[in-house]
Amino acid sequence: MEILSMVLILLGLFFLVVAAIGVVRLPDVFSRSHAVSLTDSLGAFLLLTGLALHEGSTVNFFKILAVLALLYLQNPVISHATLRAAVRAGLKPWDGEKR
Numbered sequence: 427m428e429i430l431s432m433v434l435i436l437l438g439l440f441f442l443v444v445a446a447i448g449v450v451r452l453p454d455v456f457s458r459s460h461a462v463s464l465t466d467s468l469g470a471f472l473l474l475t476g477l478a479l480h481e482g483s484t485v486n487f488f489k490i491l492a493v494l495a496l497l498y499l500q501n502p503v504i505s506h507a508t509l510r511a512a513v514r515a516g517l518k519p520w521d522g523e524k525r
Contacts, residue, residue, distance in 0.1 A: 427479060427480075427482075428480070431476045431477070431480040432476070434472050434475050434476030434479065435472070435473055435476035435477065435480075436476075438468075438469045438472030438473025438474070438475075438476060439473060440469070441465045441468050441469030441472065442465070442469035442470070442473065444465050444469075445462045448462060448465065449461070453520040454517070454520040455508070455512045455517060456517075456519045456520070457519075457520065459505050463501060463505040466501065467497075467498070467501050470497055470501075471494065471497075471498075474493060474494045474497070477490050478491060
C-alpha cells in the first residue's frame with residue numbers, strides 16, 4: 427500500500443508540475459486555462475488518492491475524499507468563469523502571430 431500511495435503521489439506531482447509549466451509557457455489565457463484545467467484535475471486526483479491511501483481508514487481519509495469531491499465540482503466552474511471573464515474583458519485567442 428505504501429508503494430502504491432507513493433507512486434500515485436509522484437504521478438500527481440508530475441502532472442501538477444506540467445500544469446505549472448503550461449501556465450508559464452503558453453501564450454494566452456485560453457490555452458493556459460485549457461492546459462491547467464486538464465492537468466490540474468488529474469494531478470490533484472492522483473495526489474489526493476495517494477494521500478488517502480497513505481492515511482488508511484481514519485478521519486483524514488474522509489476529509490481528503492471530501493476535498494477531492496469539492497475539487498471536481500469546483501474546477502470546471504472556476505475554469506468556465508475565468509474564460510467567460512476573459513471574453514467579456516475583450517481578450518482574443520492567440521492567432522499565432524508574434525506580439
